[in-house]
Amino acid sequence: MRQITTENNAGIVSTQNTKCQIIGILEDGQQSLSQQAIDYLKTADLLIGSPRFMDAIQGLLKDEVKKQDFSGKIMQVPNWVQTALEQNKQVVVLATGDPLCHGIGSFLVKKLGSESCHLLPNLTLFQVVFSRLGLAWQGVRISSIHGKDTGEWSINAPFEHGMRDLLEDCRTNDIIACYTSPKNSPARIAQMLSCEKMQDQFEMLIASRLTKSDEQLTAWLGVDEVIKQSYPNPNLVILKRIKPIKNNVLIGVADADYMQRKPDKGLITKQEVRAVSLAKLQLRHNSIVWDIGAGSGSIGLEAAHLCPKGRVYAIEKNPADFEIILQNLAQSSLSNYHVEQGKAPDGLDAWENADAIFIGGSGGHLTGLIELCLSRLNIGGTLVMNFVTIENLNIAIETLKQFKTVEWHFIHLQISRSKPILNMQRLEAENPVFIISASFIKDNNNG
Template sequence: MQGPWLTIIGVGEDGAAGLTPAATAALSAAQVVIGPPRHMALLPETDAQRIEWPVPFADGIPHLLAHRGTPTVALTSGDPFWFGAGSVLAERLGPSEWRAFPGPSVFSLAAARLGWRIEQTVCLGLHAAPLGRLRPHLAPGQRIVATLRDGAAVADIAAYLADTGWGDSRVTALQALGGPRERVTTDLSGSFDAPVAVAIEAAGGAAIPLASGRPDATFAHDGQITKRPVRALTLSALGPCPGEHLWDIGAGSGSIALEWLMAHPSCTATAVEGRSDRATRIRENAKVLGQDRLHVVEGRAPDALDGLPAPDAIFVGGGLSQTLLDRLIGLPARLVVNAVTLESEALVLAAHATHGGSLLRAQLSQPEPLGGFHGWKHAYPITQWCRP
């Protein structure tokens, strides 16, 4: 056959009425149609073989590829390339093997119903992600549209907002937009049918600051945490860029890795922590702060580094040794080490003398009562070595 064998069609709740002429022609010519039962039920019968896409989604890829070369239509919701299946399919095919006819996305339809500026609205796909992904985006006045897995998740998201201090937010449920079952309501007491999304106007809570060096109280910890001003200096030295991966060694509370992830949604990180209780706490911090993509490794470096994804940047906040330094110095990654003890400072100074880079010494002081007055209490100084 000539041209693409696969056509990806975004199906709206209005079914065939919402398809473009080109999409309708592709559907009529297809020998195989694969998709969820709900989508197939919205379209007229054809002579094509119909295959129900299995759950989980990844299990359907082999079924699709088994028909390579046969005119095939894959059905998805709305815009296949906005929190949809389009990119997953396109990544597995050559550029000449597929074409796509998107429908209106849930986000566009929601904005059209509510009169919101979509470019100023946070759009999230929570149909296959934890509700905690909301947390970094919650700020007074922020508008958010999020797709949900099912109707029951409407009540779940309302409960999540209440539990996290954002119970004053205005939540609108959006069911089956664009079709005969469409329902847009702020009354969340009833039941809802899929597909469903929510529109949130956030109110009542405290936002997580955007700048590096979030308040220490942002992270649960047992005292083993890189303090806010030093954390800001450390993130500045690490310099996260989109798509980069961090190793946070001796992670403690995970605050460095978590702030790295907050820098950009494409950043990734691995936190290495030797103590089981702290590793558990890091995972909980990641969940609470909506950074569930953090990978936590329980173990001690350098042995725990074996098999990890290659880093673009490395931070050592604890457990520094000459063996660890020797392992890290040979890697083509930015390296930032914070030394507190005399022994670790000696290692850092020797490494700087041999390998170059930059040194920074910082000491924090806080006022404390001194008789009837106040005086400065000094924390241990920190020597930071940064090798670009």
């Protein structure tokens, strides 16, 4: 690396290695830069950034500077920087606003090490737009869909969908500021909110080409209006909640509040059984949960409410029940739940290992399913199974006996509900349920 020699006020000479200079810049180019940033640009041997920013400061650069466009090549930037530093070259990376706010800065620090990076942050574009609006922004949730094309949002989209984090931010915050990209546009955000039946919960403001001479800020617009429009790039979106956040029941939702297939009493884990089963799962705020044989979805959906930082994977073989789960999901205000139509164990290999697994239906393959679930259960996790037949209870017990490192127990739960008779009340019994809980034996020496 190039050595830079400096002399302080006491006359002490020190030498330090050159670092990669990661400089924040705004759309107005040189006007947004400090003198320190300008000095670094004037000595740069390698300049890395987007073409629009490199062109904006062309007059500051040496004639022999090498310019490298990182559009679509972000993963290659650390290698470019490292190679140049090893050749004692001065490297500058240009990033929008504050490089550590949804920018390339944190990526480069992680890859190169903080000792190889020096950051000169600029204003974030959110600071600029909130200053234009005269609004305090310390309580704003900052989100981003800036990057590759996520595709349109749909109900029950896979967990890896690029807009899922933004949707969760919208569910849990009153004001959100979001970086966009040409493909992941304001209209796409509006379409997502409409798909999730949230179009009446927010107003949107779009700020385009901030700090440029043709800067534009819209008024506060309805979601349905934004769906129909396109806006100049680059832009960002402010989402302001106009209806209170829905205050959902976390556990013990009334049976009648779920859509359910009803050949008899309804194919649903009843409220009281559901509450006990969820308690046996030993859920935490970040638990990864499996719901196998999801039925109407009640167990998995309530688990998702109880694990806001976790994820729930569900599977249901019956097509009619699968459609009912989607309807229950649509009214649940959840972003951490995903259900698939299929027969377990098909597809389970693609799921994350679980902290809690619930089996409500096995499709006639109970022994193999228990063995698979135990092999995919994280240390400290719990497997819970509900049965209404003695035969399935016996199969489960005999299977669990084969695992010497697993401890288990079961309870018999009999619930009766009051029913009116004339001016009095009687009790009407629900089907009795066996609930088995299984987990790995704890090592008392290691916790």
